[in-house]
Amino acid sequence: MSLRLYDSAAKELRDFVPLHPGKVGIYICGLTTQAPPHIGHVRFAVAFDVLRRWLTRGHGYDVTLVRNVTDVDDKILAKSAEEGRAWFALSYANERATSEALDLLGVLPATYEPRATGHVPEMVELMDILIEKGHAYPAPDGSGDVYFDVRSWPAYGELTRQRIDDMAAAEDADPRGKHDPRDFALWKGSKPAEPASASWPTPYGRGRPGWHLECSAMARKYLGDAFDIHGGGVDLRFPHHENEQAQSRAAGLDFANFWLHNAWVTTGGEKMSKSLGNSLLIGEVTKQARPLAVRYYLTAAHYRSTIEYHPGSLAEAEAAVDRIENFLRRALPRLRTLEASAEAPLPADFVAAMDDDLGVSGALAVIHEQVRRGNTLLAEDEADEAAGVARQVVEMTDILGVNPLAPHWHADDDSGAEAATAALDALVRAQVAARASARAARDFATADAIRDQLAAAGVLVEDTASGARWGLARSGGDD
Known part of the structure; x- marks a missing residue:
């Protein structure tokens, strides 16, 4: 097409x-x-x-x-x-x-x-x-x-x-x-x-x-x-x-x-303008929601469709971004081990939607379906296949400019997103290893305490047949 x-x-x-x-x-x-x-x-x-x-x-x-x-x-x-x-x-x-x-x-x-x-x-x-x-x-x-x-x-x-x-x-x-x-x-x-x-x-x-x-x-x-x-x-x-x-x-x-x-962004059915007193400056809007969510909000509707702004608009966009990001971060450890040259062909439905006058709503539907599929694969301990899905999600969200892992969205991090993620991964893996040792010694009180400490810090530990796996807890759920 x-x-x-x-x-x-x-x-x-x-x-x-x-x-x-x-x-x-x-x-x-x-x-x-x-x-x-x-x-x-x-x-x-x-x-x-x-x-x-x-x-x-x-x-x-x-x-x-x-x-x-x-x-x-x-x-x-x-x-x-x-x-x-x-x-x-x-x-x-x-x-x-x-x-x-x-x-x-x-x-x-x-x-x-x-x-x-x-x-x-x-x-x-x-x-x-x-x-x-x-x-x-x-x-x-x-x-x-x-x-x-x-x-x-x-x-x-x-x-x-x-x-x-x-x-x-x-x-x-x-x-x-x-x-x-x-x-x-x-x-x-x-x-x-x-x-x-x-x-x-x-x-x-x-x-x-x-x-x-x-x-x-x-x-x-x-x-x-x-x-x-x-x-x-x-x-x-x-x-x-x-x-x-x-x-x-x-x-x-x-x-x-x-x-x-x-088309326009409207409020109360009217074009947003200063004369109406309903303008929302970008500097203020990005205090209500992170810039990535604002970008997602402006991208999600077809470019020729009017967007009606309401107080919950940015919260809905934030939740959608969270679902994508939560999956990618859960798949990240295995995604990093795949060959960098491994291809992730775009799903045919995504291509068809984008080739039909930039049908972003259809393209985003494909992305969220892939996120659901990837989460199911992670739950079934199919980490390699989930990582392949994650690679596709990264490519599709890159095209729309809403990839949560893109360096742009982490440019202001004190030590950089990659360094921070690597450090977090090392620290959590050490705690997970300590918990595994405690469980092997049947010291379940210590094992539970480690798990509770990680949960309080927003880190969820999941026990699987191939060992413990961790991920970040975020609002919006995993779908």
């Missing part, structure tokens, strides 16, 4: 075939850095991180992923004026907060993460092409604004299947200089009240880029005139992605072959 993805432009599932053999280019619209990110903001990054991992690990593609930073715009300038803080200082602080949040949730670093302010020459070049082709014009009022002429491009509206006459006016600039109220700003002339540092010279006057122009220019620079996938939140389909596509194709670029959009 080939990988199929739901193309928002075509409104159908399509077989994914890369434009260049073995290579995939992805452009994702990143965040505007006017505030630190909340849990709704970062869902896009987690969703496309799963796509990237599956393209790489599941299909062997060499993936170039570009995730831009919109580091100057109206909201940033307004927020900086409100706080009495330089716009670039505000923007950079929130860019850092965003990068830290994504790293905290195990999102792989982008191949390139360009800032809009670093690509003004590319934007001016694209704007010049559009003016030369008759698809854009400088405002006649001397404001320095430059607009895209939507009626010059007959295909305008094709991404979202709208007619121009049914569209609302573009509210991104003063309409006085526009040919049509729906014409959108490619360039915004500098205003007297705005800081001079937030403007750049162009043949049309000093100013700063429009939001849509930024992404088209940066995608072209890093991925070329045509690339495989353009992604972002569903709220970006219009006007942002519609305008990106129109200006890029009007300039003669093929632009994106697939358009993928993830």
Whole structure:
């Protein structure tokens, strides 16, 4: 079965075939850095991180992923004026907060993460092409604004299947200089009240880029005139992605072959946003649950399905992660003794689920079924076979970015996860050996005392036909 993805432009599932053999280019619209990110903001990054991992690990593609930073715009300038803080200082602080949040949730670093302010020459070049082709014009009022002429491009509206006459006016600039109220700003002339540092010279006057122009220019620079996938939140389909596509194709670029959009995180049925007062900053959410559980929560629903946040959401994710981790840690001693080169082919049902438009719910069902199977094998003292299952679980959870044993989730451990586990294993084995000696001497009081001490420390000892085996006790059970 080939990988199929739901193309928002075509409104159908399509077989994914890369434009260049073995290579995939992805452009994702990143965040505007006017505030630190909340849990709704970062869902896009987690969703496309799963796509990237599956393209790489599941299909062997060499993936170039570009995730831009919109580091100057109206909201940033307004927020900086409100706080009495330089716009670039505000923007950079929130860019850092965003990068830290994504790293905290195990999102792989982008191949390139360009800032809009670093690509003004590319934007001016694209704007010049559009003016030369008759698809854009400088405002006649001397404001320095430059607009895209939507009626010059007959295909305008094709991404979202709208007619121009049914569209609302573009509210991104003063309409006085526009040919049509729906014409959108490619360039915004500098205003007297705005800081001079937030403007750049162009043949049309000093100013700063429009939001849509930024992404088209940066995608072209890093991925070329045509690339495989353009992604972002569903709220970006219009006007942002519609305008990106129109200006890029009007300039003669093929632009994106697939358009993928993830749905929102909602609270009380409404999109999570600061205006609703229901935002949950990543720094706060990860105090309620460990980052791995937050990642699992954002990954568990299909990327095109809305996630409704409620107080028990993170607890449910934590319990699911615990079940996986508990099994892997129980299987760990034997898993380590297997040959590192031993292959663990992915279960066919997992592959089928992921190839069906990243069906993560089906993929997670396979993972939990394998965890149940592995626990049964451990209970039956089939340690080698259980370790093979554990290897599969590690591979599958790695692909989804929720492997509890991954070094990322233990990066802050004082001595490192591997060293800590090895030390714990040595200490517990010594206690288990002492208990076995006591039992052999029929000193059951001492043997029971050792077992009770280990249990009080969260270590469970299980007597099997081949000897005692230990594991960590965690909430959530073993399934």
